[in-house]
Amino acid sequence: MAPTIVAPITNSSEITDFIISKGNGVKGLSEMGLKSLPKEYVQPPEERMSMSQIMHQESIPIIDMSSWDDPNVAESICNAAEKWGFFQITNHGVPIEVLESVKEATHRFFGLPAEEKSKFLKENSPSNNVRFGTSFTPEAEKALEWKDYLSLFYVSEDEASALWPPVCRDQVLEYMKSSEAVIKRLLEALMKRLNVKEIDEMKESVLMGSKRINLNYYPTCPNPELTVGVGRHSDVSTLTILLQDDIGGLYVKGDNGRWIHVPPVSGSLVINVGDALQIMSNGRYKSVEHRVVANGSKNRISVPIFVNPRPCDMIGPFPEVLEGGEKAAYKQVLYSDYVKLFFSKAHDGKNTVEFAKI
Numbered sequence: 001m002a003p004t005i006v007a008p009i010t011n012s013s014e015i016t017d018f019i020i021s022k023g024n025g026v027k028g029l030s031e032m033g034l035k036s037l038p039k040e041y042v043q044p045p046e047e048r049m050s051m052s053q054i055m056h057q058e059s060i061p062i063i064d065m066s067s068w069d070d071p072n073v074a075e076s077i078c079n080a081a082e083k084w085g086f087f088q089i090t091n092h093g094v095p096i097e098v099l100e101s102v103k104e105a106t107h108r109f110f111g112l113p114a115e116e117k118s119k120f121l122k123e124n125s126p127s128n129n130v131r132f133g134t135s136f137t138p139e140a141e142k143a144l145e146w147k148d149y150l151s152l153f154y155v156s157e158d159e160a161s162a163l164w165p166p167v168c169r170d171q172v173l174e175y176m177k178s179s180e181a182v183i184k185r186l187l188e189a190l191m192k193r194l195n196v197k198e199i200d201e202m203k204e205s206v207l208m209g210s211k212r213i214n215l216n217y218y219p220t221c222p223n224p225e226l227t228v229g230v231g232r233h234s235d236v237s238t239l240t241i242l243l244q245d246d247i248g249g250l251y252v253k254g255d256n257g258r259w260i261h262v263p264p265v266s267g268s269l270v271i272n273v274g275d276a277l278q279i280m281s282n283g284r285y286k287s288v289e290h291r292v293v294a295n296g297s298k299n300r301i302s303v304p305i306f307v308n309p310r311p312c313d314m315i316g317p318f319p320e321v322l323e324g325g326e327k328a329a330y331k332q333v334l335y336s337d338y339v340k341l342f343f344s345k346a347h348d349g350k351n352t353v354e355f356a357k358i
């Protein structure tokens, strides 16, 4: 096949057109072999990661879930959710082959030609529930983020069969299905500590009534020190179950404000508390700021499953948490209002949660 000749991209509108409108993403830009970072991606110094901000001696807990019935396991999960808001789990019951095949499927999707991927851009996608994009909210961001993504909001198997990209659909569905048991176990343990004895239908809906899965692709970057893969944010989910590959680059904010690396552990899943669980637990479990650095020599992928309330659910502190006389720190908010606020602005740390504070 004759090589495609690509003219150099020089100005801002050409960048936007090539990356956003034509569906090449930052992957397309990276593959052109550009020597320096376009100015649109240069983050202000306070948003870049410097070595002095990293705390090398700390690490988030790694919890072995093989003896699930041992009360120490549930205890470790709740302690980690209170102190760190982040932990890794091993022996979680999701087969390693399922994890490997969803990673392969992610590479397959991003390996498609831009014309194929652009069928899922917001303007072209057959549904709002399937979206291929780049950065986070390019229209609201002063500086763009070095990441492309495919975001899939799960409605039903039938909808997924009809609308999700066939190159990754089955593997993504399998990963979602096989992670259900561990998600339930985690939530059961976390609820017990909140005095919620049973996860009835109402609680199940508000804790895990909707799911979104993102396939993230962070291409090699010419000046990784000047930009970010994902800027500082907390997730708006109840819990996030994240599969990362073996490259590394995810950092979590520790309680002294410095950043702790989440090292890839083969076969593990990273779990983090989202804003919805912080609100429902009245602040007992913490959604913690995290970010992803760009990489100068390697492409990285990650696959988070965001476990959420349903968009139509009202969320607020559970009555069981307030039974002992604790004052509510958050009001009742409509979850879709909360998520729309999150998606309407650039990443801004933990600011979204202010919307729900009393």
Ligand SMILES: COc1cc(/C=C/C(=O)SCCNC(=O)CCNC(=O)[C@H](O)C(C)(C)COP(=O)(O)OP(=O)(O)OC[C@H]2O[C@@H](n3cnc4c(N)ncnc43)[C@H](O)[C@@H]2OP(=O)(O)O)ccc1O
Pocket (backbone or CB within 6 Å): 128, 131, 135, 136, 137, 149, 151, 152, 153, 210, 211, 212, 214, 230, 233, 234, 235, 236, 237, 274, 306, 308, 309, 310, 311, 335, 336, 337, 339, 340, 343, 344
């Ligand atoms: C992408 O990079 C990210 C993502 C994240 C995500 C972290 C999370 O925690 S995701 C969990 C989000 N929660 C849910 O999906 C819960 C359930 N869903 C909803 O409540 C709704 O689907 C909705 C998201 C509120 C959308 O409501 P709808 O009424 O259908 O309206 P839309 O027109 O579809 O969207 C409204 C508005 O939201 C933005 N948006 C929607 N989906 C996405 C998406 N997948 N990615 C980015 N932005 C999205 C968008 O601004 C829409 O406005 P437009 O004018 O652009 O249409 C963490 C870190 C990352 O880097």
Ligand SMILES: O=C(O)CCC(=O)C(=O)O
Pocket (backbone or CB within 6 Å): 214, 216, 230, 235, 242, 244, 249, 250, 290, 291, 292, 301, 302, 304
């Ligand atoms: O890629 C990662 O490791 C984390 C991505 C993330 O924080 C997100 O998609 O919300």
Ligand SMILES: [Fe+2]
Pocket (backbone or CB within 6 Å): 233, 234, 235, 290
């Ligand atoms: Fe996140």
